[in-house]
Amino acid sequence: QASSLCPECGGRKIIQDGGSGETICGGCGLVIAEPAINTGPEWRAFSLNEKENRTRVGLPLSFSVHDKGLATTIGPIGRDALGKSIPRETKYMMFRLKKWNNQARRNASVDRNLSRALGELQKISEKLHIPSIVQERAALIYRRALKNGIIRGRSISSMVAASIYVACRITQTPRTLEEVARHSPLDKKEIARCYRILLKELNLRTPVPNARLRVPKIASEVDLGEETQRMAIEILDEAERLKITGGKAPMAMAASALYLACRMNGETRTQKMLAEASGVS
Structure with missing residues (x-):
């Protein structure tokens, strides 16, 4: 049911008939709207797996593909849709079509x-x-x-x-x-x-690099635990609160905080190991 008014009697009992697709007034029986087009699929799915298997839409647009994924691609040639071998003349024709298609995609x-x-x-x-x-x-x-x-x-x-x-x-x-x-x-x-x-x-603006986001990357290189990473982030937060991070390289600040956290948490990592993992001296 919908909450709109009937133009004939002013009733609010509006019924959407799923079988015929018509919109009918439940009071006077006026057909308010003709059958609407159902844009949904004609099949039913009772699980997420069935829904994914029955869908027929293609991949989304991708800027990382030169034609954005909209071009037609002719696959391997040799058999038809039923798996049967195709005649030689048809095979040669498909080879030529595939060649022309590839040339047309990169013509400009x-x-x-x-x-x-x-x-x-x-x-x-x-x-x-x-x-x-x-x-x-x-x-x-x-x-x-x-x-x-x-x-x-x-x-x-x-x-x-x-x-x-x-x-x-x-x-x-x-x-x-x-x-x-x-x-x-x-x-x-x-x-x-x-x-x-x-x-x-291109008039692009890049944000100021955040040292906190560099901590997991360096920690994964030297196999540090979660507790040490959290402690390093707390050290960086305190350093930022004291305003002593200005002009410092974010990767160097993250490596230094991780080294201090290792000393405080009892994990043995040398300055050389952290320097090699972060790419700083």
């Missing part, structure tokens, strides 16, 4: 640029173990740079690495410039230059 220079750049972006992201949401943000930043003409005349690899680093800084994902450069074919200096270009040309 922008598509070829995105195809190469986003493939490299995915490789670096996998090596850095970056979450998919950060990878999507990096791909979106690269697309904006390509649209604004910032990529022209510059190395694709350097702009991809810089986009990843910008996305990590914006999302507060603890990845240093040295880590990004380690998995990129270019050096740290070139990536830093492209990083500054992206910030200036």
Whole structure:
């Protein structure tokens, strides 16, 4: 039932007939609305597993794929939908269609640029173990740079690495410039230059790095317990309250707090171990 009024008698007893799809007044019998289109599925599911197996929708849009996942992909050729072998003439025709389809997907220079750049972006992201949401943000930043003409005349690899680093800084994902450069074919200096270009040309603002978010990353490298990590975060909170963290490197502050927490909690970790895990001296 709905709470709207009937235009004929003014009654409030409005009935939605699920069988016919009509909206009827329960008082005078007036058909207020004609059959509505049911946009739901025609099948029923009694469990979450059945619902996932019966759904027929595709993957969501992804900025980390050069065509955003909307292109048609022709799979392996050789058998039909029933598993039977297809004739040779049909097979040759499908090979030609697959070739033309792949060429059409990368026909424009922008598509070829995105195809190469986003493939490299995915490789670096996998090596850095970056979450998919950060990878999507990096791909979106690269697309904006390509649209604004910032990529022209510059190395694709350097702009991809810089986009990843910008996305990590914006999302507060603890990845240093040295880590990004380690998995990129270019050096740290070139990536830093492209990083500054992206910030200036795209008018991006990165938040101040938080040392507390670096604690779990360093602790996992040297196998520290939860109690020590909580103690290190408390030390950083106290240091921030006393305003002695200004101008200090967040990774160095996190490593120092973890070292103090190890001494206080009785866990044996040397300064060298924490320095190597954090990438600072």
